Amino acid sequence: MTGSAQTAHLRPPTEPEVLAEITGMLAVVLDEYGLDEAEVTMDARFTEDLGLESIDLVTLAGQLQERWGDRINFAEFLAAMELDEIIGLTVGRLVEHVVARLQPAERG
């Protein structure tokens, strides 16, 4: 691993960085239907605006885990929500969740 990559790992990612990564994942998930990347904003809803089906969210969960490991448990994150909340879930809420989970653990 190069020095700069290590530095990038030491610093938790910012919201715009996580948004960019999740946008890339969505492009893969929605490959066969196509995705207008301009549509992926913090306010965009996964199902209503971006057209994801629930099974697409399972694929996204796998990608999140592949990228960030067990710290991001999307299944548990969603299982804690009501169905209406899942359907209304925005990209921004996932981005904020990821950023929060990737903060270094508090020492004390």
Next chain:
Amino acid sequence: MAFVELDGLRFHVQRLGPTDGRPPAATAVLLHGLLTDSLASYYFTLAPALAAAGVEVLMYDQRGHGRSGRPPSGYRLERFVEDAVGLLDRLTGDGPVHLVGNSFGGTVAFGLALRRPSRIAGILAIESEPASAGWATKLDGILRRAETELSDETTLAWVTARRGAHTARLARAAGRLLDTTTVARDIPASLLPAEAQLRTVRCPVLAVYGSESDLADQATWLEELLPDCRSTFVPGQEHSVLIEAPDTVLGLTLAWLRRHGAALRGPGARAGRDLVEEGLR
């Protein structure tokens, strides 16, 4: 994402296991329903909590559904059961396995219990029933209606208005399955087990119904047919109990697993106690 190939067909499989690194307290295979369903219905409801309670959870997309392969034909019930047998043999050890089946997934679960009786520790059948002549006739009606309605833009617009864009999207995807495969013709033509065969399903069965569902009327018939079957009714619910009342179904599932010997841990070790007292007595 994991894929397993069986007889040339690709199956999308998801496993969630205990997160505490200890050996699983039980193994559960979760089977989803027909047309608009996929393993996602479990992945975001029962599965994470079961895993946290120490259960090894195995889910897969049935043929034609979710991310699994979609052959143009081959959708009789016995093919779905054969898939379940193949995946059970390939992906689980020799120990007992609990089955959870939602709607058509429960029908597959009863078929699997007939094929691998020594492996199945119990069946939790949500809004479901074993295959019978009555089942085949009913499914024929449902599938014929779905074929017309799910390709009709007026109906889809109505679904969007009444149930939201996500349900409409699922309906549209189901319409594609009906349009591009023989599923609607195949299901009613399935091989049906005789009642005498079904009576040999000796594992304990918990049948969960929505109290407002048409299927609830069959509870007595199923209890009399099977050697060890009890029923419980979720108040105010219709057919979509799993999606509309996931917490209740989770409590019932945890209580059911505990009752049948699984030493669950974490919050799942106690959840659903009241449900046991009310419904599982």
